[in-house]
Amino acid sequence: MKQFSLEGKVALVTGGAHSIGLAIGIGLGKAGAVVCFNTSKEEHIESGVAAYREAGVEAYGFCADVTDEKAVSKMVAAIKEKVGSVDILVNNAGIIKRVPMCDMSVEDFSKVIDVDLIAPFICSKAVIPDMLEKGHGKIINICSMMSELGRETVSAYAAAKGGLKMLTRNICSEFGGANIQCNGIGPGYIATNQTAPLRERQADGSRHPFDQFIISKTPAGRWGTTDDLVGPAVFLASEASDFVNGQILYVDGGILAYIGKQP
Ligand code: GCO
Numbered sequence: 001m002k003q004f005s006l007e008g009k010v011a012l013v014t015g016g017a018h019s020i021g022l023a024i025g026i027g028l029g030k031a032g033a034v035v036c037f038n039t040s041k042e043e044h045i046e047s048g049v050a051a052y053r054e055a056g057v058e059a060y061g062f063c064a065d066v067t068d069e070k071a072v073s074k075m076v077a078a079i080k081e082k083v084g085s086v087d088i089l090v091n092n093a094g095i096i097k098r099v100p101m102c103d104m105s106v107e108d109f110s111k112v113i114d115v116d117l118i119a120p121f122i123c124s125k126a127v128i129p130d131m132l133e134k135g136h137g138k139i140i141n142i143c144s145m146m147s148e149l150g151r152e153t154v155s156a157y158a159a160a161k162g163g164l165k166m167l168t169r170n171i172c173s174e175f176g177g178a179n180i181q182c183n184g185i186g187p188g189y190i191a192t193n194q195t196a197p198l199r200e201r202q203a204d205g206s207r208h209p210f211d212q213f214i215i216s217k218t219p220a221g222r223w224g225t226t227d228d229l230v231g232p233a234v235f236l237a238s239e240a241s242d243f244v245n246g247q248i249l250y251v252d253g254g255i256l257a258y259i260g261k262q263p
Contacts, residue, residue, distance in 0.1 A: 037060070076126040086130065120141050135179055138180070184247070198211060211223075216263070224252070
């Protein structure tokens with residue numbers, strides 16, 4: 001199944017030193033890509049390289065604030081110098097602030113928009129010129145359930161992830177003719193540090209109410225794991241998806257299709 005091979009391709013995963021980004025980066029490496037990961041913290045490079053190596057992937061770490069266009073351009077140039085220009089960009093870096101909207105400062109709202117929406121714009125803008133020159137490219141935006149649904153306390157995150165869905169469609173529209181495919185992955189509820197507060201055991205040892213709610217809303221009856229995202233990411237990074245563009249692939253255990261179990 002050569003069409004799923006990433007041999008000869010350079011991948012950049014933003015926020016790729018841990019959690020979902022790390023799992024996807026390892027998967028792209030195991031499919032043959034040369035993996036570069038970005039982290040906003042210099043001290044995460046060493047631990048990131050070690051985590052990839054432990055999984056059998058030799059990855060290259062680059063520190064840059066993905067909301068800073070100059071820093072991103074410098075990182076993309078350094079990658080090109082070291083291993084070649086980026087063929088596959090995974091816009092994974094993201095933050096969430098769970099605050100009731102009227103208690104949220106404009107500064108905090110803007111910070112979430114900067115990291116979760118403007119940074120994917122900046123990073124995509126930085127890699128597209130080389131993709132145009134080479135005549136191919138893959139951009140994968142890590143969207144969210146919140147690209148489709150809202151919920152209390154995540155107004156900034158939902159606004160950003162909804163925007164990221166439309167940025168995905170727009171990159172498809174603007175560059176599909178140049179053989180650049182831009183798609184999204186919409187993780188469902190995945191057991192990561194980011195969702196840990198939603199799964200914390202209660203004082204009496206019972207499951208967190210939100211944990212029970214998600215289990216009742218997910219046909220799979222479980223939270224996803226970061227490994228559940230790897231196959232979809234390899235598919236969207238590979239030639240197997242060359243005629244797939246502007247789509248958001250929800251990896252959610254069926255939650256978006258399901259009204260939920262009667263309590
Ligand atoms: C939340 C969660 C979700 C998930 C994920 C779902 O607070 O509802 O953090 O946003 O993280 O984005 O796709």
